[in-house]
Amino acid sequence: MPLSSPAKKLIGILFITLLALFISLPGDFTLLGRNFVRPDLDLKIGRFEFKKNFDLILGLDLAGGSHLVFEADTSKISADRVEDAVASVRNVIERRVNLFGVSEPVVQTSSFEGKERVIVELPGINNPREAAELIGKTAQLVFAEVEEASPSANFIPTDLTGADLSRADVVFDQTTGKPAVGLEFSQEGALKFEILTEKNIGKPVAIILDNELVSAPIVQEKIAGGQAQITGSFTLDEAKNLAIQLNAGALPVPVKLVEERTVGATLGADSVAKSVRAGLAGLAMVLLFMILSYGRLGLIAAVGLIIFGVLTLALYKLIPVVLTLPGIAGFLLSVGMAVDSNILIFERFKEERLKRPVADALEVSFGRAWDSIRDANIATLVTASILANPLDFSFLHTSGPVRGFAITLALGVAISLFTGIVVSRNLLRVFIREKKT
Amino acid sequence: MNWMKYRLLYLAISAVAIGAGIFGLLTWGLRIGIDFKGGTILEYRFEEPVKEEDLKRFVGALDLELSSLEKTGENAYTMRISNLEPERKGIVEPFLERNLENNLEELRYESVGPSIGPDLIKKTLYAMGISAVLILLWVAIQFRSFKFGVSAVLAMFHDSMILVGSFALLGHFFGAEIDFLFVTAVLTILSFSVHDTIVVYDRIRETRKKVGGSMTEMANMAVSQTMVRSLNNSFTIIFMLAALLLLGGETIKWFAAALLIGTIAGTYSSPFVAVPILVTWDELQKKIKRS
Numbered sequence: 001m002p003l004s005s006p007a008k009k010l011i012g013i014l015f016i017t018l019l020a021l022f023i024s025l026p027g028d029f030t031l032l033g034r035n036f037v038r039p040d041l042d043l044k045i046g047r048f049e050f051k052k053n054f055d056l057i058l059g060l061d062l063a064g065g066s067h068l069v070f071e072a073d074t075s076k077i078s079a080d081r082v083e084d085a086v087a088s089v090r091n092v093i094e095r096r097v098n099l100f101g102v103s104e105p106v107v108q109t110s111s112f113e114g115k116e117r118v119i120v121e122l123p124g125i126n127n128p129r130e131a132a133e134l135i136g137k138t139a140q141l142v143f144a145e146v147e148e149a150s151p152s153a154n155f156i157p158t159d160l161t162g163a164d165l166s167r168a169d170v171v172f173d174q175t176t177g178k179p180a181v182g183l184e185f186s187q188e189g190a191l192k193f194e195i196l197t198e199k200n201i202g203k204p205v206a207i208i209l210d211n212e213l214v215s216a217p218i219v220q221e222k223i224a225g226g227q228a229q230i231t232g233s234f235t236l237d238e239a240k241n242l243a244i245q246l247n248a249g250a251l252p253v254p255v256k257l258v259e260e261r262t263v264g265a266t267l268g269a270d271s272v273a274k275s276v277r278a279g280l281a282g283l284a285m286v287l288l289f290m291i292l293s294y295g296r297l298g299l300i301a302a303v304g305l306i307i308f309g310v311l312t313l314a315l316y317k318l319i320p321v322v323l324t325l326p327g328i329a330g331f332l333l334s335v336g337m338a339v340d341s342n343i344l345i346f347e348r349f350k351e352e353r354l355k356r357p358v359a360d361a362l363e364v365s366f367g368r369a370w371d372s373i374r375d376a377n378i379a380t381l382v383t384a385s386i387l388a389n390p391l392d393f394s395f396l397h398t399s400g401p402v403r404g405f406a407i408t409l410a411l412g413v414a415i416s417l418f419t420g421i422v423v424s425r426n427l428l429r430v431f432i433r434e435k436k437t
Numbered sequence: 438m439n440w441m442k443y444r445l446l447y448l449a450i451s452a453v454a455i456g457a458g459i460f461g462l463l464t465w466g467l468r469i470g471i472d473f474k475g476g477t478i479l480e481y482r483f484e485e486p487v488k489e490e491d492l493k494r495f496v497g498a499l500d501l502e503l504s505s506l507e508k509t510g511e512n513a514y515t516m517r518i519s520n521l522e523p524e525r526k527g528i529v530e531p532f533l534e535r536n537l538e539n540n541l542e543e544l545r546y547e548s549v550g551p552s553i554g555p556d557l558i559k560k561t562l563y564a565m566g567i568s569a570v571l572i573l574l575w576v577a578i579q580f581r582s583f584k585f586g587v588s589a590v591l592a593m594f595h596d597s598m599i600l601v602g603s604f605a606l607l608g609h610f611f612g613a614e615i616d617f618l619f620v621t622a623v624l625t626i627l628s629f630s631v632h633d634t635i636v637v638y639d640r641i642r643e644t645r646k647k648v649g650g651s652m653t654e655m656a657n658m659a660v661s662q663t664m665v666r667s668l669n670n671s672f673t674i675i676f677m678l679a680a681l682l683l684l685g686g687e688t689i690k691w692f693a694a695a696l697l698i699g700t701i702a703g704t705y706s707s708p709f710v711a712v713p714i715l716v717t718w719d720e721l722q723k724k725i726k727r728s
Contacts, residue, residue: 112559257523259550260523261548262546263544263545264544270510278681279681282680286673325689333696347663382572382575383628395560397561406621
């Protein structure tokens with residue numbers, strides 16, 4: 001006997017679901033006392049390599065980490081240079097963060113009504129204070145001559161700056177053993193340094209960082225070769241940070257920390273556990289409610305809903321969606337909306353069954369309910385897309401909880417259209433029609 | 438059933454609900470969280486139990502203004518402080534550890550400068566405005582009439598007013614704060630409200646095509662036919678949200694509460710606000726045409 005078309009579709013759905021289920025499984029887990037490890041995708045076909053890691057990416061509020069927002073002070077530069085300056089701030093910050101050693105940082109800019117901000121997300125960091133200081137310092141290094149004639153020791157900045165460095169390192173002072181920062185100048189810088197030292201033999205040369213005097217060693221002799229050392233009273237961490245800042249370059253404009261949110265890993269794990277528990281409890285109640293109100297139909301809706309859950313989770317991993325706490329709420333809400341498609345169809349089915357045979361009633365209900373399902377869900381998708389702001393319009397939210405929530409809601413609604421119409425429909429066609437006729 | 442006969446009653450119910458909210462807003466206002474006005478949230482978990490008054494005393498000793506102190510778990514406390522500069526934050530932890538003779542772990546630290554809030558409000562208003570216009574257009578096009586679009590959007594604002602008003606009351610009596618998540622909830626409710634309204638409108642559209650009749654008759658039929666669906670759908674969403682409210686933890690408790698209130702308001706407003714407005718508008722239009 002040839003398979004009917006809905007049955008074929010059902011097999012297709014089953015296949016997709018199993019695939020999605022495989023992707024949704026945690027990386028390694030224990031079931032019935034046995035330990036399973038789910039492999040990640042790692043395929044090589046000819047020259048093409050497919051590699052995909054199927055781990056769920058958790059946001060800072062769930063995995064722990066720091067969210068920092070810096071505002072760039074662009075008041076002292078001309079309007080046409082603002083964009084370049086902010087882009088350069090972003091790049092310098094990114095270099096600093098990478099040198100600091102944070103895995104998978106996110107650095108993005110946001111411009112809104114003349115306020116230029118740089119948003120930095122540092123997952124799994126446990127010393128956010130230090131990171132904030134490292135990122136936020138301008139790190140403008142200048143060498144200055146000292147005018148000794150005046151009683152207050154006037155500094156005359158030279159054109160030798162941090163921009164003339166090729167490298168900075170943490171070193172230990174040979175006489176005191178204290179941490180210091182070793183500098184290596186570029187070719188041009190080395191020449192400038194040679195001239196500067198030659199001119200100032202027997203006099204101090206001031207090393208100024210962000211308008212503060214770090215040290216003013218007295219020049220003994222002309223220094224050629226382009227090597228120097230800054231020995232202030234650094235702790236080891238301070239020396240390390242300064243080296244990072246000098247290597248990454250100075251910020252072209254000063255920045256100020258205007259927002260900081262740090263969530264410890266413990267609280268994050270706690271939130272994950274609680275939301276999973278809440279989600280399962282809610283889901284169980286919804287399934288029970290559907291089965292109690294609609295009987296066999298409800299059972300099919302329940303199966304459809306589980307497929308919805310598995311598909312959604314798999315898509316989160318494939319896209320990938322960074323899952324946050326509001327994102328989980330968005331998902332739970334979309335579960336409610338997914339059920340709605342089923343309820344609309346079933347209520348319609350109850351009416352139509354009085355008028356015509358079961359199989360026809362089913363098809364008619366799908367057709368009639370589709371109009372309202374489509375119109376209603378598109379309205380939700382419109383709002384969710386504006387909140388998710390996929391085109392990165394600067395006048396809408398470009399980061400934060402609103403976006404995390406909207407992305408999962410929009411995805412959930414889109415998937416629910418698929419499961420509500422394709423999955424439930426074919427399940428019903430196969431199981432209801434073939435039993436009754 | 439002649440649902441539209443009791444239009445005045447629905448109006449009265451809505452008026453009471455919104456009126457209570459406006460009363461709350463005028464008397465106590467909203468409790469604005471640090472997301473909007475700036476400030477600091479610190480959440481610590483202590484190794485040993487601590488007395489709340491001790492914690493208050495020592496925080497006070499640092500010249501910090503504690504605007505609220507909340508127990509948010511076993512030996513865990515959330516403090517909201519209005520005047521802790523980021524530079525001074527480093528001293529709080531060792532000071533408390535030493536004076537309370539108790540080790541602590543920082544669970545959460547949020548510090549928001551005063552310049553962040555106004556931008557968020559503006560962005561949110563833009564998002565609301567754009568959503569409202571697009572939804573109005575979408576509904577008007579799908580139902581080929583501006584009446585449908587406008588009444589759906591009015592019902593949508595009805596729901597958000599109830600939600601905002603109820604948070605004035607919840608803020609006064611239970612300390613609920615207006616934060617970023619609350620704003621998200623308001624925006625979600627806008628879409629939920631319209632979602633529900635469209636389902637009822639769809640029935641009116643279908644009846645108009647097949648049977649016809651006066652707007653009041655069609656509206657009555659549509660409301661009767663969608664009532665069970667509306668209730669059942671809301672139940673499922675309410676189940677999910679109630680689970681989130683009870684089990685989801687402190688961080689999203691008020692968010693779930695906001696969504697819950699909005700869902701209930703949204704379910705109510707579709708048959709009892711949007712449709713009555715539509716019917717009344719239609720009647721007025723006909724009267725004007727006749728005269």
